[in-house]
Amino acid sequence: MTIEKRADRVAFKISGPDATHLLHDVLTPPVLEDGTARWFALLAPQGKLLAEGLIGWADGAHWLDVPATVAENFFKRMRMYRLRAKMEIEMLAETHAVGWSGEAPATGIVHRDGRGQGLGYRVIAPLGESDGWIEGNEQAKARIAAGIAEMGPDFDAEDGFPHDIGMDHLGGVDFKKGCYVGQEVVSRMQHRGTARRRPVIVSGIASGARSDALMIGGKSVGTIGSVVDGTAVAIARIDKIADGADASVKGAPVSLALPQWARYDFAAPGGDSEDD
CATH class of the missing domain: 2.40.30 (Elongation Factor Tu (Ef-tu); domain 3)
Structure with a gap:
């Protein structure tokens, strides 16, 4: 089975008794412990996109990936939001690789891309298990065909809102839960229909x-x-x-x-x- 290495993405593992609650309060989608990989964003207070990726639950933790260009800023902000919450935030840039496969691999932390059919699977695995991964563009072909924009290849951080990339249509924004960072601006765009x-x-x-x-x-x-x-x-x-x-x-x-x-x-x- 072929797995493409996503050298432009960095994995995070977030765990602990308060992790789900805090992530639900900070990130844009519903954050649940159900194994579904959801599109998420971390927003600036003004509603602009600071980071985006997939978040999924496995082995007692939430596994996320973000663009490598914003990984340090994401890490810094998440530690700031953590305050005294009982949770661990691990940036896995030095220990794990992020990959993509059209079919579900048998090893690694594997989540199907929940944004639509044909988008394959995100894989997070220790660096030693990624030696056979290849360079490729099948992931890019699949997401472009689906009309999904990605931070890095398609736009820069702080250069748009969730509506600009269709997160409101693909489960990336929860309009029913309480406040999260940037919620007021995003909610106003939704209810006024100004996107x-x-x-x-x-x-x-x-x-x-x-x-x-x-x-x-x-x-x-x-x-x-x-x-x-x-x-x-x-x-x-x-x-x-x-x-x-x-x-x-x-x-x-x-x-x-x-x-x-x-x-x-x-x-x-x-x-x-x-x-x-």
Whole structure:
């Protein structure tokens, strides 16, 4: 079985009698001890994304992964929020590797990516067990095809809100639980329906790279993420896109599509879109 090594991700193990309660109060999704891997984010008080990844329960602990570029900041903030809570926060950068597989491996801490079908499994294992893991882009292909943007390949920390990457549609935000960091801003966006930046799948990219502008009629409506086999996820102003017929990247025409999970739509011709 092939496992791709995610050198750009760092694993965390968080355990202890107060861990579930504190994580539920700090992170965006419901945090439960049920083995389901949920998309999570740690937000700034202003609602901006500081870190994102999957969180899943196994062997008496919560296992998380975050982009390597924000791992130290995530670690620092989680220790700050811990205060006197009875819990241990372990950053596993020196001892464990994060990987991805299309099928469930028999070893390691394995969680199915709960954001949708075909997204495979996240794997966390000791470094000694990851020697046979390979470099690859199958994980990137799967998530781009699903229209899921990822911090690092597609956008930077503090450069957007959970709604911008569709976390509100994919179980990454709990709108029923009590306060978490940044909750007030995210809740206001949800109830006022003000989210206009959304993931869009861009295909047929002949020449383009991360952060290049997605153009409609000569005007920028967003930026694309990392390009794999001519396809990328853009975070774009859907209220500025009617049918996508005049879309381009670096002067070359591209095709636009919404993710299958999307409950939003492009703007009606001559008007703005409605976001539910």
